[in-house]
Amino acid sequence: QQQVKQSPQSLIVQKGGISIINCAYENTAFDYFPWYQQFPGKGPALLIAIRPDVSEKKEGRFTISFNKSAKQFSLHIMDSQPGDSATYFCAALTDNNAGNMLTFGGGTRLMVKP
Amino acid sequence: NAGVTQTPKFQVLKTGQSMTLQCAQDMNHEYMSWYRQDPGMGLRLIHYSVGAGITDQGEVPNGYNVSRSTTEDFPLRLLSAAPSQTSVYFCASSYLPGLAAYEQYFGPGTRLTVT
Numbered sequence: 363q364q365q366v367k368q369s370p371q372s373l374i375v376q377k378g379g380i381s382i383i384n385c386a387y388e389n390t391a392f393d394y395f396p397w398y399q400q401f402p403g404k405g406p407a408l409l410i411a412i413r414p415d416v417s418e419k420k421e422g423r424f425t426i427s428f429n430k431s432a433k434q435f436s437l438h439i440m441d442s443q444p445g446d447s448a449t450y451f452c453a454a455l456t457d458n459n460a461g462n463m464l465t466f467g468g469g470t471r472l473m474v475k476p
Numbered sequence: 477n478a479g480v481t482q483t484p485k486f487q488v489l490k491t492g493q494s495m496t497l498q499c500a501q502d503m504n505h506e507y508m509s510w511y512r513q514d515p516g517m518g519l520r521l522i523h524y525s526v527g528a529g530i531t532d533q534g535e536v537p538n539g540y541n542v543s544r545s546t547t548e549d550f551p552l553r554l555l556s557a558a559p560s561q562t563s564v565y566f567c568a569s570s571y572l573p574g575l576a577a578y579e580q581y582f583g584p585g586t587r588l589t590v591t
Contacts, residue, residue: 371516394578405480405566405582406519451518455578462507462526462570462577463534466518 365389366454368467375474381439383470385452388433392454396464397426397437400449409450410437442474477502480583482567488589489557497552497586499567507570507577508550509534510542512563513585519566525550557590564588 396411509524521534568580
């Protein structure tokens with residue numbers, strides 16, 4: 363059973379539109395919430411991350427919104443471009459005495475049409 | 477810096493065979509980990525290490541072994557390959573354990589097929 367649930371599985375957006383990907387989690391012990399971007403044939407790469415005591419973080423066209431009470435967070439890509447076409451993963455970090463574990467969502471394949 | 481490197485890029489095994497996936501990083505990172513990526517499942521943690529000589533199990537450790545004799549290398553061993561281990565395997569590293577582990581640097585992956 364996935365501890366981090368991500369939706370939608372796939373998303374098609376027109377160039378210039380807003381892409382929205384949502385994630386929900388169960389474990390309140392998660393300490394950090396990163397998003398990763400993966401292009402075909404490559405490993406994932408960190409895109410943006412947020413701490414649970416912050417409600418929003420923006421970096422360029424990418425914004426994370428975080429709702430701690432609802433245990434949900436989302437990625438918004440403004441002015442989506444064809445170069446943003448990739449698979450996006452949300453994740454949550456557990457940091458405890460036993461070590462650190464990143465738990466990933468199932469991924470969203472984004473296609474931005476020109 | 478080469479970053480995180482993985483070999484081989486592709487591998488086909490027969491059921492019951494064993495092999496080692498190699499992973500190395502040249503960033504002097506303390507934290508290293510192995511994930512498998514399956515469609516719709518995201519990336520699932522197999523094993524991780526917070527430093528040389530220290531390893532621990534992740535979410536899906538069965539059928540895999542790891543060791544960490546140096547800071548740079550973190551090989552993943554498949555003991556007796558099964559078709560369920562067909563997947564893409566990623567190695568990752570992070571500068572420090574703790575909260576810094578949210579930023580992990582991934583290798584290019586190894587695509588493994590078990591027939």
